[in-house]
Amino acid sequence: MWGTQQTCGRMELFGQNAKCYVWRKTNTAHHSEHTIPTVKYGGGSIMLWGCFSSAGTGKLVRVDGKMDGAKYRAILEENLLESAKDLRLGRRFTFQQDNDPKHKARATME
Known part of the structure; x- marks a missing residue:
């Protein structure tokens, strides 16, 4: 089984991240039924830990805050x-x- 954590910096939560074509009458371009709202802030990121094997995918866990060795060990104890x-x-x-230092820490390896 493989385990990994990843910070996802861009997730599509609002609308579609693609071109959208609309058939409309002349001079109606800015009518609300012809527009798709956008999010004006920079978004954010989320860190996730998950595992997988040839048998399928294991749990996917949201990691709150910064990941350190103690938090990594707690995630393994609760989910692996x-x-x-x-x-x-x-x-x-x-x-x-992988060879991330928190993965190779003596306390983690025990």
Whole structure:
């Protein structure tokens, strides 16, 4: 099973991120039924942790605040074994992760 966290900086929450064509009569371009509202602020980001294997996808968890080693270990404790159980991986599976320092910390490796 693989585990990873990712900060998503751009998610499409409002409208569509594509061109939209509207058939309209002349001089009606700015009528409300011919416009799509936009969001004027810069948006934001969200950090997610998830895991997956050849058997499917495990849990996807929102990470509040900054991810540090203690928070990473708590996420693993709360979600990893449950995901393995849901995916029917049994108790003997290999968990792989990248070389992020919080992944390689001694406390995490235990």
